[in-house]
Amino acid sequence: MSRPSETVPLIHELVDGTIGKEDFARLQEILLRDPAARKDYYALLCTDQMLVDTYEMPEHLAAHAKVVTVPTVKRRKIGKLLLALAAVLVAGFFTAFVIHSNTPRVTMTATADSHFLIDGKEATSKFWKKGEVLEVHDGVLLVRLNPSAEASIDGSASLRLLNNDGDLELRRGRIFFHTAADSPGFEVKVAGATVRHVGTDFGIRALDDGSCDVHVLGGSVEITRPGEDKLVLSTGESASWRDGGPTRRAAAERTAFRQLPPVEQVIFDDDFSEPAGTVLAGKQPDIGKPWKVVEQQGIMTTGDGQLDTSGGFRHLGAIFADPPAGEGREVLVATFTTTPPAVMGDKKTRRSGIERITLIDANGKRLCSVVALARENHCWRLRDDIAGRESSLTRLSALETHDLTLRYDPSAGRITLHAGTNAQGETLAELDTEAKVMPTSLELWNDYGGDFALSRLTVRHVRYP
Template sequence: MNDQHARLELIRRCLDGEATNEEIAQLEELLRADPEFRLEYLRYLNVDSVLAALPNKRESVAECRVHDAPQLPPYESRWPHFLGPAGWLTAAAMLLFSSVLTLQSIDREQNNTRSQRTRGIIAKPTAVKDTGVAVLTRTAGLQGAASTNWRIGETIPPGLMKWDSGLLQLEFYGGATVVAEGPAEIEILDESRVVCRAGRLRARVPEPARGFAVLAPNVELVDLGTDFGLDILDDGSVEVHVFDGAVELFAVESNRDLSTRVQLNAGDAVSVGRDGISKPVGSRNADFVSPSRLNRMSAFQQQQTHRDWRTFRDSLRDDPRVVAYFPFERNSSDDRVLTGYGSNGTVIEGAIVGCEWTQGRWSSKSSLQFKRPGDRVRLNVPGKFESMTYSTWVRVDGLDRMHSSLLLTDGFRENSPHWQIRRDGNLVLGVQHPGDNAINYQAKSVFNAFRLGQWTHLATVYDSERSLVTHYVNGEVAKKHRLKSFAGGLLEIGNATIGNWSEPEPHHAPGIRNLNGCMDELIVFNEALLGKEVRRIHEVGRP
């Protein structure tokens, strides 16, 4: 096998559990016979992580293969299936020996062709580029097709924003804060310039953001450090109101020709007609929603949506399909117990370890914060099921672990799924199928730098009848997988951990998998929900 691409594809398939028995045998033979191939293989493996992960228990070895082995980007790496416990020690020793040779070779011969080639395989880390220019920080009553996808805390890049009614607040990177009311059509050019084609807006511009500009159909406004409002009326005229400070007005498309310049000061208000001629009008301060007023309106709307969610919460207690439901509401009598509900409304209690209570999706709701390696919730979910659906509301604040747990069963037993997020942002349902066939069903790049800190609804459906695993993000299908042909048997949770991972025996130390973020709802159903049911959970719980 001389083709480098074919070599890398073989490594990838074997480490990701997709290889046939023949391919696994081929990899084993290459590792024995070809020193250069061993070095190539080694470049993708962190020997220290492998050795640290070596347990004595067979089911833990299987979990290590799927989850704890270092990654071959953009896939999750696993050791091949042919390695038993003895093979693990042999492979680890071989790789350790190879790593020493590699380091010596690099130290002795920086220009060695083989070292150059293996170094060239590894992609250099690149900085994440931020294409955004503003952050969406508040909304109230938004209506419109596009607005359904906008999220509080979302980074907004240059582009068009159009909605039918309601208000939103944008905080621009330059420092200006804009509250806009629909129906509106606003095109964001950069961190200090917008085009307003329809709607009403109010801007608060501190000194560092001085020069913030709004281009309207009949006039260009340049701020001089102020608080102003702009309203495009039905007759095509544009009203400008200055509440504090001063602004400059220029004729549209004049390239800010000073001969067209007009300065307005605090208390001034003018209407600019289609012909560009301005005339004074009465000030309408109360018609322009300020950031503080929008904050009150947003808080009122949150209270309303929280009430709607509580009605939904109560209905779930009577849903016979629910085998575990944790609404993450703080127990006033014992806040180290996470109270949940199982089949037929029975009470399930989770033991909170380390986690701290904090604000949830709404200011009036609680959530649990997971930060430290020990933070977790221990629980037991009885029963065995042909199909299952997982649903959670989570705010991921960082992806600093190789895996971040959502709900992990103890160890990695057959048909006891692991639901978690990888460091690369992939959402994963890992299942140890019969015959020692461990498979990760993944939705790629669910989380990235720009989704961190936002409340996100995740759901994964394991449908044995249709032989499908479906991942949902915020109510929309993110990825569908066919179940592998060897999948079979009933699924089981049993002893498990929210936001972390535990081995079945205390002397087996698992890798750190604590969630970095907050969770404020977790539901497990004993059947495969339909897409419309998943969307309903998202819609009623959306903050």
């Protein structure tokens, strides 16, 4: 239990409005666990309010004297009632403070190809809360620290949010800050130093070996390191150091950080909402070029919210719209929703069945695939078609309803398969890939009794300028 001498000064600071952020957090913790401290809190707050009333209403003392003349029993009842009322009001007042201090105000927006974790788990909320560790594996994450400060985090990176005011601990990675001149202050703890913005655009890069560099592209920042004078960097300047080593100044590198988010565009999308029985060959998707049918057994039709390959072998092509012109790293993100096909009776007996979804380049060459085999209970796995490598088997079946997302990053030499409608979902499988070009179409292929159905297919192109 906390001694009154530790708590009372903090309560006084809270009452008069001078309590600091760290002291408020400490007082909050004490009051939540210590009944004696809460009693002191209620008593001091009630005393403070009585003094305010006396100052603002001199007749209050006379009124109080009349209360004193009533019989003891009544006086006690009135005192208990006032104390109970004060306790309720104080509890509500303090609860408001607690709620406010714990309200997450730091929000995140991810690019289509992003994959990141919060405390080791796939994040399902747009909020980043104090104490949580953020790990960005792929893509770019835009973090709104406050209404006038935004951070662009380029994977891979690891950070911890120190509080809801936007103070950060950068453990590894590259981050660029854009802040207005009147933006509330925030600090970045990195490599044994504290970096504080003074209304500026600046980037910080931290490596696993403990080295760090700060580049100022506008305004200024203050850097504080143990044993050194405070260093102020202005526009066009940079500083670098290794934890424990001297600080070195140099010119800022403007191209060292990603200052703008990548350009995203949907290059194919189809929800198969046409009337049932619509012929697939030549059908115009919602976005993209007309469907191509290379091979089919019988006439392939679609509509009523589904493309179903049941009824024979199929070799179908979803042709992408041309991506926006430009240079830079490119990533493709393909999302598809599977549903049970119409023909299910033969799926246990025909063990040669196969279902495949493949990315194809402009020359018709297979780059990578998501493949399901009947002998493996129609569960999906990834395949690098250039090198012939395959991932381990996933638990999700092509014959069931699932949202799946395929992320293809030839610059990084990596392909991943995720559960859900974007690359942020659980990573089901991943492979290194030797493919180096971007696909221009997606092939749907089934044979030997293998069938699958889709209710939606969406492909996004992401370009990093």
